[in-house]
Amino acid sequence: MSIFSLSRSIGAVALMIAGLFAAPAFAEIAVNDVAGREVRLEERAKRILIDDGRYLIALSLIHPDPVSVLSAWPKDIHRIGPDTYKRYVEKFPAIENLKQTSSSAGNFSVEQVLAAEPDLAIFSLQSQPSEVEIDQIERAGIPVAIIDFFNHPLENSENSFRLLGAVTGREEQAEAFIKLRSDRIEMIKERLAADSAARPKVMLEPHAARTEECCASPGKGNIGDYIALAGGENIGADVIQGITGVLNLEYVIESDPDVYIATGGPHMEGTQGLLIGPGYDEATVRSTLERVVARPGISGLKAVREGRAYGLAHQLLNSPLDILTIETLASWIRPDLFSDIKPEETMKLLNEQFLAVPLVDINWIALKP
Incomplete structure (x- = not known):
């Protein structure tokens, strides 16, 4: 091999290595929500807006600090209970500084969503924003995802947990919980299927x-x-x-x-x-x-x-x-x-x-x- 060829090969390898180190430390996240929409994020979400306080419980099942990935929530404390909220405040005092946004049980406000500056907005299937409102949010650069633990929980809970795991980088923990839940449900179904009692x-x-x-x-x-x-x-x-x-x-x-x-x-x-x-x-x-x-x-x-x-x-x-x-x-x-x-x-x-x-x-x- 000539010195020129060797130099060219070394240069190519060097460029390849440099390219690897210069590449982002993340890959784009693409996941489908329960409404069949594709949700794309450039990296893991760090400022999520939720429209139901019970989604805090869902995040708590897969993330050691669920408050750390939130930018806003509706402060609908009654949905998780005041004593439970008190326990969250004691462990994660930052929850009291989160911005407030519309509840899935209240009137929706695009302005509140934009003011919270989330990098992902998550809404409930039963009360999701209109297509026009979703378009306004997404044109502002905020991806929107729809999840569901309420309308059709036996159909949608697994996909909802899977989405939350994907967007927060907690896929392994989400899959572990999904397996626990699905194994218990399948056991119940199997026993009932083999039983003929009224x-x-x-x-x-x-x-x-x-x-x-x-x-x-x-x-x-x-x-x-x-x-x-x-x-x-x-x-x-x-x-x-x-x-x-x-x-x-x-x-x-x-x-x-x-x-x-x-x-x-x-x-x-x-x-x-x-x-x-x-x-x-x-x-x-x-x-x-x-x-x-x-x-x-x-x-x-x-x-x-x-x-x-x-x-x-x-x-x-x-x-x-x-x-x-x-x-x-x-x-x-x-x-x-x-x-x-x-x-x-x-x-x-x-x-x-x-x-x-x-x-x-x-x-x-x-x-x-």
Whole structure:
């Protein structure tokens, strides 16, 4: 080889090496959201805007400091509970300095999104901005992603976690949680598929006794899907066409469900409803559940008479922590098939291996110990 050829080869190698070192330390991120839109980021998101406080819990399952990747959230503390929020403040005080943006339950504001200066805006499927609003945001240089833990959680939760993992660089942790959740769900499905017993009738009353009106109930989809997955027959599915609705007391009494489940939480303070979840001791939870099931018409149901009445924290419904709801419902609805399921052990596992802020206190309870 001539000196010229050798020099040219060395030069080419040198340029190649220089090019490698000059290249960005990241690769472009491309991921599809639950609405089928392709979301592209030049690098991992460091300033995410979310429109629902429960997405903080989702990030907490895959990121050791979920607040560090946020620029704005709606400060809808009631959705995660005041005691849980207090625990986030204690561990991540920067949460109090985050900018506030529109809630998925409120009026949307493009201006608030732009003012927060996020490098990614994440919105809820059920209340996503219009195409015009999304276009305005994206023309300002802010990518938009749609996720869903609420409308169709059994279909969309995995993809939502996968997107959050991809945009924050926490893919491995996201996949670990997805596997845990999917393995538990598949086990429940397999046992039910091999069983021919009639499905118990289930009445789940969200925000039970918040008003004198009886009785709120899931209809088709959403919480009703959880009841079906856990082996039950939702008594509201036949008469409520939407996701939620109201049953009259006469229908409830006539249906005479085998299992009754009330939901509640700190948002029920000042009502006759169930107080349950972080911040409440067992005496409070049990006494308020007893009050809920003592109402006229409810007290005479077979489920209550036979001791198959239960209380569940509403913050675990429509939640990234829905595996706890699924396991709890299965153990209540079909104890003959799922007596070995221990949601308390699953909560302990999530606290030890996933959640940046552990879930504490009583989040589900049986009327009869």
